[in-house]
Amino acid sequence: MTAFIIYKAIMCVGVFLLCLGAAAYATLWERKFAAFLQDRKGPSRAGWGGIFQPLADGVKMFMKEEIIPNVSNRSLFILGPCLFMITAVITSAVVPWAKPVMINGHMYDMQITDINIGVIYLLGVASIGVYGIMIGGWASNNKFALLGAVRASSQMISYEIPMGIALIALIISSGGSLSLKEIVEQQDAGFANFVWQPLGFLIFFICALAETNRAPFDLPECETELVGGYHTEYSSMKLGLFLFAEYINMFISSAVIATMYFGGYNFPFAHELYEKLGLADGSVWISLIGFGVLMAKIFGFVCLFMWIRWTLPRFRYDQLMNLGWKTLLPLSLFNLLLTIVIEYFRGNIHF
Amino acid sequence: MQLTNRKVVVSNKKQSFAEKLYLPAIAKGMIITASHLFKKPPTIMYPEQKRPIAPVWRGQHVLKRDENGAERCTSCGMCAIACPAEAITMTSGERKKGEEHLYREEKYAATYEIDMLRCIFCGLCEEACPKEAIFLTDRLVDVEFERNDFIYGKDKLVEKIDKRIDVTKRQTPEVLAFKKIPGLMHNKLFDDKKLNKGNKH
Numbered sequence: 001m002t003a004f005i006i007y008k009a010i011m012c013v014g015v016f017l018l019c020l021g022a023a024a025y026a027t028l029w030e031r032k033f034a035a036f037l038q039d040r041k042g043p044s045r046a047g048w049g050g051i052f053q054p055l056a057d058g059v060k061m062f063m064k065e066e067i068i069p070n071v072s073n074r075s076l077f078i079l080g081p082c083l084f085m086i087t088a089v090i091t092s093a094v095v096p097w098a099k100p101v102m103i104n105g106h107m108y109d110m111q112i113t114d115i116n117i118g119v120i121y122l123l124g125v126a127s128i129g130v131y132g133i134m135i136g137g138w139a140s141n142n143k144f145a146l147l148g149a150v151r152a153s154s155q156m157i158s159y160e161i162p163m164g165i166a167l168i169a170l171i172i173s174s175g176g177s178l179s180l181k182e183i184v185e186q187q188d189a190g191f192a193n194f195v196w197q198p199l200g201f202l203i204f205f206i207c208a209l210a211e212t213n214r215a216p217f218d219l220p221e222c223e224t225e226l227v228g229g230y231h232t233e234y235s236s237m238k239l240g241l242f243l244f245a246e247y248i249n250m251f252i253s254s255a256v257i258a259t260m261y262f263g264g265y266n267f268p269f270a271h272e273l274y275e276k277l278g279l280a281d282g283s284v285w286i287s288l289i290g291f292g293v294l295m296a297k298i299f300g301f302v303c304l305f306m307w308i309r310w311t312l313p314r315f316r317y318d319q320l321m322n323l324g325w326k327t328l329l330p331l332s333l334f335n336l337l338l339t340i341v342i343e344y345f346r347g348n349i350h351f
Numbered sequence: 352m353q354l355t356n357r358k359v360v361v362s363n364k365k366q367s368f369a370e371k372l373y374l375p376a377i378a379k380g381m382i383i384t385a386s387h388l389f390k391k392p393p394t395i396m397y398p399e400q401k402r403p404i405a406p407v408w409r410g411q412h413v414l415k416r417d418e419n420g421a422e423r424c425t426s427c428g429m430c431a432i433a434c435p436a437e438a439i440t441m442t443s444g445e446r447k448k449g450e451e452h453l454y455r456e457e458k459y460a461a462t463y464e465i466d467m468l469r470c471i472f473c474g475l476c477e478e479a480c481p482k483e484a485i486f487l488t489d490r491l492v493d494v495e496f497e498r499n500d501f502i503y504g505k506d507k508l509v510e511k512i513d514k515r516i517d518v519t520k521r522q523t524p525e526v527l528a529f530k531k532i533p534g535l536m537h538n539k540l541f542d543d544k545k546l547n548k549g550n551k552h
Contacts, residue, residue, distance in 0.1 A: 037384045041394045311384040312377065 003106075011112050015092050023247035024054035026302055030247070033306045061240035069233050073139040080136025081234065081241035087129040088245040091252045094118040096181045098265050098291040101284055110287060111181060118180040119167055122256060123160065126211055129249070130156040133213075133220060136242070137230035148229030151317065152220035155210055158324035159217075163207035165332035166200040169339040170260060172349070173197055184264035192263040196342070199335045201261045203328055208257060210324070212249040215309035219317055254301035255294070262297055265290030406520040409472045409487040412465055413516045414509040417455050422509060423484035426460035430476035430485055438469035439476060455482075463508060467492045467501040477521070478530060486518040 028043065028050060035042030043050035068077055098110035115121055130153050137149025171178060173196045175186050187193055194201050210217040221229030228234075231242045258264060270290075279286050315323070343349045369375055395402050415423050426443035444461030446454045453459075476485050495501055510516045 035392070036388050039387055039390050039392045041392050041396070044396070307381060307384065311381045 003104075007108055008112070011110075015095075015097070015112055016089060018097075019089055019092050019248050019251060022251045022298075023244055024058070026247040026251055027057065027244070028053045029302070030306050030309075033303065034310050037307070037310045058240070061237050064236040066236040066238070067233075069141060071141040072233065073141070076135050076139035077233075078238070080132050080139055081238045081245070082132075083135060084129065084132025085241045085245045085248070087125055087132060088248040088252065091122060091125045091129075091249075092255070094121055094180050095252070095255045095259055096184050096264060097294060098287040099281075101287045102281070109181065110291070114179055114181045117178045119171065119178045119183075122180075123164055123167070127156065127160055129211075132242075132245070133230045136234070140230075140233035142233050144226045144228070145230050145232045148220045148222075148226050148232070151222075151226075152213065152230060155213075155217065155219060155320060155324075158321060159207045159210035159328070162203050162324065162328035162332040163211065165329075165336055166197075166203040166207065167260075169200045169332070169336045170197050170204075172336075172339050172343055175348070180259055184259055184266065187263040188266040188270070192261065192266075194261040197261065197335075197339070199331070200339070201257075203332045203335060204261070205257060206323075206328060208253045209305065209308065210320075212253050212305075213246060214250060214305055216312040216315050217320060218309075218314060219320060222314060224314075250302060250305050251298065254298040254305065257301050258294060258297035264297075265294040267293045404489055406489070408489045409474050411467070411488055411490040411492045412470075412476070412503075412508055413486050413488050413518070414460075414463065414505065415484055415486060415518065416510055416512065416515070419452065419455075420512045421451070421453055421455040422459060423455055423482045424460045424463065425456045425458045425482055425484075426463070427458075427481065429479040429481060433475040433479035434470075435473060435475060436469045436471045438466045438471075440464050460505070463505050465503050465508065467503055468498065478535075481530075483522065483527075486516075486521055488516055488518065 031053070032042040032050070034040075043053045046052040046056045068074060093112040094115060096109065096111040096114070100107040100109050102108075133152040134149045137145040137147075137152070140146070170193055171183075174183050174193050177183060177186070183193070209215075213220050219229075220226075221231065223229075226232070231239055234242060273289075274283075274286055277285070340349065417423050426441050428441065431437075431439040431441060441460045441463045444459055446457050446459055472487065474487050477487055492501075
């Protein structure tokens with residue numbers, strides 16, 4: 001029992017630190033990557049190549065004066081960024097980070113918890129995520145913030161539907177399990193789900209962009225129209241939490257996409273490699289290699305997120321709604337139908 | 352009437368299916384941005400790496416001393432008249448006995464001030480100077496917090512005896528010959544003795 005508690009504690013703290021660290025360096029990489037795409041050099045003063053820039057940014061955020069508007073709803077104003085941050089972090093609970101490790105004859109999953117409704121948990125937490133923005137924007141008692149919050153919530157609702165339907169198609173083609181661990185393991189044996197679900201992947205990816213409020217769907221914080229969007233009234237570390245949580249969201253979204261569609265910690269010819277290296281199941285090295293592969297995939301998707309942000313202009317709000325309801329929703333339904341037909345002929349569905 | 356041949360008739364044609372998909376256009380745009388990923392940035396990392404400047408670059412002024420270390424400036428006011436930004440002010444003093452090593456001629460500038468915020472670094476003061484006393488150098492004017500600190504007095508303008516500033520690149524024979532051309536404004540002023548009449552300042 002003690003071993004179990006220690007294992008869970010280590011996993012929780014480890015994943016939490018991983019999320020924070022990855023998000024911190026995602027902020028630096030975002031600036032660097034944007035600079036490279038625009039023929040600049042990016043931050044390079046804090047430490048070697050700007051390696052301490054996230055630290056400097058964090059210190060700056062803490063040092064700033066904290067302003068809570070008199071007309072705001074004080075408790076909700078404070079709750080907003082906390083909730084946004086919490087929901088961003090707890091999404092990571094169901095992501096399997098690496099292969100199980102054998103310690104003292106016991107297999108330990110490299111995952112905080114393997115609940116059998118992992119996919120539904122992900123969708124649920126993702127939809128709670130908008131509460132942070134909604135509460136923060138509303139409690140600010142500012143028209144711009146409220147508009148940003150309203151935009152965020154309507155956008156979130158619109159894009160969650162095609163996202164959910166794309167996931168249903170994925171689950172049908174991946175054997176009917178809602179557990180993320182089983183989805184990953186099933187991809188180890190055959191192809192990555194991306195091969196069977198290219199359209200579903202596209203829909204899911206676009207929806208993930210919208211869910212994380214990234215460009216070209218960053219209308220809730222559209223500076224040209226809404227000053228700062230839902231965080232107009234926020235300052236100091238509360239603003240920092242909002243901005244930081246966005247990067248955590250991006251990291252987790254990339255992790256989920258890599259897990260669901262690109263095989264997570266698996267990679268082609270993994271077993272041949274492990275056999276050649278003479279590694280048995282449950283070896284720490286297998287786990288580490290798998291973790292590295294997953295991180296490489298996540299890094300690739302984070303780069304793709306940034307690449308899109310620094311290429312595409314922002315949508316107009318009616319275009320956003322049109323894309324969500326008139327394009328992605330029918331497309332995801334079509335994808336679902338197509339998947340059912342294909343899976344029937346592949347023999348995975350029995351009536 | 353046709354002014355240019357750049358007129359284009361607006362086309363309102365319906366978008367084709369491929370155009371409506373947006374995805375090809377997005378891919379095209381992303382390839383363009385990705386191509387910039389491999390370009391060398393033209394950034395000059397400033398304090399470590401400096402942009403090369405011309406030898407005749409016009410920066411902060413210097414009031415030169417002669418070979419013996421005496422100030423060349425005689426406070427004639429030609430620079431102040433030539434200055435289009437009216438940045439130069441001065442007051443004259445008379446040289447006392449025993450000050451020959453300080454001032455080259457009997458009259459000298461008791462105070463000499465240049466407002467660096469007004470100065471546009473055009474170099475007309477240098478061109479107007481009949482005594483080869485004022486020059487612009489390749490030094491930058493420092494950043495200050497107070498406006499008053501930008502008014503440079505003689506303490507900052509006159510070159511230090513032990514730290515002479517080389518202006519040979521600016522003071523070429525061609526430049527000296529050019530300054531002697533009688534048609535130039537400052538020579539005209541000097542010849543016509545308009546100095547006292549025309550000085551509005």
